[in-house]
Amino acid sequence: MVSIEPSKDDAFLDLLLSAFGDSVLLGESIPASCHSDWTGHAACRPLALVRPTSTQEVSKLLQLCNQHRRAVVPQGGMTGLAGGAVPTAESVALSLIKLSGVENVDQDAATLTVRAGTTLQAVQDAAIEAGFCYPIDFGARGSCQIGGTLSTNAGGHGVIRHGMTRDRVLGLEVVLADGRILDLMNSMIKNNTGYDLKHCFIGAEGTLGVITRAVLRLAPPQRESRTLLCALRDYPAAVSLLHRLRGTGLALEAFEVMWQDFYAMSCEWQSNQSPLPPSYPLYVLCEVEGDASHLEMVLAAALETGEVQDAVMASTIKQAQELWAIREATGEFPVKLAPINFDISLPIAKIGDFVEAAGKLLTHRWPGIRIVNFGHIGDSNLHLTVDSNSLTENTSATHHAIETDIYGLVGEYRGSISAEHGIGLLKREFLHHSVRPEALNVMHALKQTFDPNNILNPGKVLS
Ligand SMILES: Cc1cc2nc3c(=O)[nH]c(=O)nc-3n(C[C@H](O)[C@H](O)[C@H](O)COP(=O)(O)OP(=O)(O)OC[C@H]3O[C@@H](n4cnc5c(N)ncnc54)[C@H](O)[C@@H]3O)c2cc1C
Structure with a gap:
């Protein structure tokens, strides 16, 4: 008689189910929207999808996964453009969708306290209702979550006046890889008490901790x-x-x-x-x-x-x-072109030269290539787009060669390979063009400190 040993996965899934019950989804019940982000890159069904309803549940989940060395991929609204929230077949996807809601608006301090799974749109609406505005805004507002915008340090339309998401944050609550809850829920504008730890988690794309709550700064209402x-x-x-x-x-x-x-x-x-x-x-x-x-x-x-x-x-x-x-x-690029999009930033005075140099570089190698350029120049942000339909050899190897050329040129200009979308999976191999070796070493050391077992979004941002 052949005895069938329960797999390691089965035993782990039993633990998950007994700890989180209905909050766990498995197999085909995991919606396809959790298989990849907006890029559709490397779509994959995770081992399980867990949707905690409280910070304590997030903590319990991370404790369990850390103990069993299981990768955890935090997922917000899945509108990211760098592949940061894409799971692997062995990972547990942690969706913040049920940890949502605006907790309170403090009229005196002009702040708003919110749970991570709340959409950007809901935060904007609550701010307007209270006589303020939350000035971070972009096209994905109805789907992206505050936790996602914090984890990508999102930019958008109003950056020239109001700054990036980082500039709107006073406090955070974060769950570390081992389940410890870090209460950094400061609500004061002036507070110089040692290292400002919240900045480690803003823009970290879920690799250093899971953001569960935040205190945001509001702005006066917008005028005509x-x-x-x-x-x-x-x-x-x-x-x-x-x-x-x-x-x-x-x-x-x-x-x-x-x-x-x-x-x-x-x-x-x-x-x-x-x-x-x-x-x-x-x-x-x-x-x-x-x-x-x-x-x-x-x-x-x-x-x-x-x-x-x-x-x-x-x-x-x-x-x-x-x-x-x-x-x-x-907005029509994906329909009318076959775009290879670059979201880069450069010193403002050099953007004109860069556009010319990039045009010459690409046209020399690929005669007839179509390039279109626009930028939020006041934020030093350039969006260069190549229409891959204009290439005679439209293969993934050519796309990669174009990326290598452009990111190499960005490095020469001491620019940034990601202005606002983050590194995720898509830009990881090019990170060295913008981050010097000493700084990369410090990033690895930080990751080791916060997540020594490398369970939080492994393989994203850093290799
Ligand atoms: C139409 C459209 C327009 C866009 N315009 C802009 C723009 O103008 N500017 C801009 O900056 N971006 C823009 N984006 C990109 C995207 O909307 C932002 O990056 C947004 O911040 C992602 O939020 P999300 O909740 O969808 O995050 P997701 O895509 O779910 O996740 C993004 C990253 O954050 C991590 N993460 C998510 N939630 C948490 C959490 N609670 N704790 C820890 N880590 C977490 C994920 O692991 C992943 O690495 C646009 C996207 C679309 C589709």
């Missing part, structure tokens, strides 16, 4: 703003315009630079609606809060010096939306 599209002769003129607008006392909400390749393509997509002729080298879309006549004066001065060659200011909400539609053509 003006939308302006300017045509420019070259990149230095864009940098001068940025200086000019910053020095006016007007609040700059967005400063989006579109190179001619991007602008002309986008206008063509909007049924050839082109508010300014598509013949200028560069276009800037600005969103400015403040008095319209003040802005008109600033613009007149910029036109007089030739810094701005031509301009149009929206006078209705519809016109503003039409101007933004040109910039938001990026």
